[in-house]
Amino acid sequence: MERPGGRMNDTTGEFAVEAPFTVGAxxxxxxxxxxLDLADIAARTRVxxxxxxxxxxxxxxxxxxxxxxxxxxxxxxxIVGLDANALAREFREEMGGGQPERIIPEPFEPADPARxxxxxLVTVAIVVAIVLGGAYALWRSGAFTGSGDQERVxxxxxxxxxxxxxxxxxxxxxxxxTPSSGPVVLTALEPVWLRVSxxxxxxxxxxxxxxxTWEVPATAADPRILTGRPQALRVTVxxxxxxxxxxxxxxxxxxxxxxxxxxxxxxxxxxxxxxVPAPAAALPGDPAPVLPNPAPINP
Numbered sequence: 001m002e003r004p005g006g007r008m009n010d011t012t013g014e015f016a017v018e019a020p021f022t023v024g025a026x027x028x029x030x031x032x033x034x035x036l037d038l039a040d041i042a043a044r045t046r047v048x049x050x051x052x053x054x055x056x057x058x059x060x061x062x063x064x065x066x067x068x069x070x071x072x073x074x075x076x077x078x079i080v081g082l083d084a085n086a087l088a089r090e091f092r093e094e095m096g097g098g099q100p101e102r103i104i105p106e107p108f109e110p111a112d113p114a115r116x117x118x119x120x121l122v123t124v125a126i127v128v129a130i131v132l133g134g135a136y137a138l139w140r141s142g143a144f145t146g147s148g149d150q151e152r153v154x155x156x157x158x159x160x161x162x163x164x165x166x167x168x169x170x171x172x173x174x175x176x177x178t179p180s181s182g183p184v185v186l187t188a189l190e191p192v193w194l195r196v197s198x199x200x201x202x203x204x205x206x207x208x209x210x211x212x213t214w215e216v217p218a219t220a221a222d223p224r225i226l227t228g229r230p231q232a233l234r235v236t237v238x239x240x241x242x243x244x245x246x247x248x249x250x251x252x253x254x255x256x257x258x259x260x261x262x263x264x265x266x267x268x269x270x271x272x273x274x275x276v277p278a279p280a281a282a283l284p285g286d287p288a289p290v291l292p293n294p295a296p297i298n299p
Contacts, residue, residue, distance in 0.1 A: 023073060023091040028056040030080035039193050039207065045075040046251045048228050049193045049207065052076065058094075066095050181259045182238020184216040184223075192232035196257065198223045208233075216257050223257040237262050 031041060038056075042049045051072055054062035063069040073091040077084040186194070188208035195205040198220040208214065216223050227233065230246035235257075242262045246252035256262075 022058050023087050023094060024056040024058045026082065026087070027073070027076050027080060030077075030082055031056075034080055036080070039205070041076060041079055042193055042228060043195070043226070044079055045072070046228060047072045047075060048249065050191065055091075060095055063095070066092060069095060181263065182236075182240075183218065184257055184259055184262065185213055185236050186216070186225075187211070187213045187234040187236070188232060189234055190229070190232040192227060192229045194225060194227040194233070196223050196225050220257075224254045225257055226253040227251070235262060240266065242266070 031038070038049055038052045041047070041052055051063060051069070054060075055069070055073060055076065063072075070088045070092050074084040074088045077087045186208070188210055191207060191209055193207040196203045196214075196216070198217075199222065203217065203220060203223060204214055225245070228251045229249060230252050231244050231248040233245070235242040235245060237259050240263065243265055245255050
């Protein structure tokens, strides 16, 4: 006799519970057996928390491409002590990536010889195109009117007696004013897990939901953040909005949340070299420089 989730042993009469069927269910059971939560797995594998939740729930549609998802499962299995390679193969089959897709060539209709132009017509068309292109190039160059030579001579003759203009000095934009300091506040734009530590003390370790905020304590000496989704956080210092702390979907760790360090991201230092002015050209009528006569050489 069978029951949902198990089968009755005909010999002993005992009800044996079968192992979870899906890969995600087996990973979830092993994780609970090790007394770990998904936040611990996300921190140790650097896999986004939402992808780990989708793996355990078997939500294939919420996962990325097959190679990335299989890699997530392999890393998850190694943490909880399961056979990583076997589970990776099974999960690839669950996602439908076990066999490569067969490419069926599309049938095509053979070309009708009556519709294909003859080789003679193709040759004539190529010759006509070359002749027309050469004539157009000669007309553009002024070979027929002679204006092209005059223009080339005029452009090749430099202006006599005029000094070269000195380029104006490059304007250096003043640095943007640094906003005054204020409380450092983190606002979740999407569900995001984070951990903020000050020395050896954990100030926060949780998942912020959309719109949820957390303010860095003013007494924190050197608060630093760890998260796998920096683009999901809006960081403000007072009224100033700080640029994202890292690239999307890239784990950042030990990034300072001190107000002065965050405000420094608004005005990164830039180095600009001042242009060197060109030497002035000699004007007509200026005396030539006088060179000293060489001393005579005695024989």
